Amino acid sequence: MSETVRVTISVKKDKAERIRSMVERGVYGSVSRAYDAASDLILDEELQREVWWAEMFRRCEEAEKHPERLLDPDAFFRDVRDTVQTHRGAKQSG
Numbered sequence: 001m002s003e004t005v006r007v008t009i010s011v012k013k014d015k016a017e018r019i020r021s022m023v024e025r026g027v028y029g030s031v032s033r034a035y036d037a038a039s040d041l042i043l044d045e046e047l048q049r050e051v052w053w054a055e056m057f058r059r060c061e062e063a064e065k066h067p068e069r070l071l072d073p074d075a076f077f078r079d080v081r082d083t084v085q086t087h088r089g090a091k092q093s094g
Contacts (some may be wrong), residue, residue, distance in 0.1 A: 033093070 011019075019034045028034035061068055 019028075019031055022028055022034060023031055028037065
């Protein structure tokens with residue numbers, strides 16, 4: 001049984017021409033391979049987004065269970081301001 005499925009898509013003319021041009025130059029072996037590479041990027045981006053959200057939910061749950069581990073807001077923003085000032089000073093002197 002084949003691992004591929006035939007699909008039909010519609011794309012803007014300029015994009016189709018650019019993909020065909022890349023295939024003709026040998027960047028991709030075929031139009032299908034070009035779109036397969038594009039779909040890999042889309043799926044990887046979606047996976048990264050899912051992982052990021054899972055980590056955010058985990059951290060929120062951890063903060064809810066252990067609020068004593070949270071940073072004091074005043075200390076956090078003081079550190080942010082100090083970091084910004086340090087970077088500004090480095091830019092101005094460099």
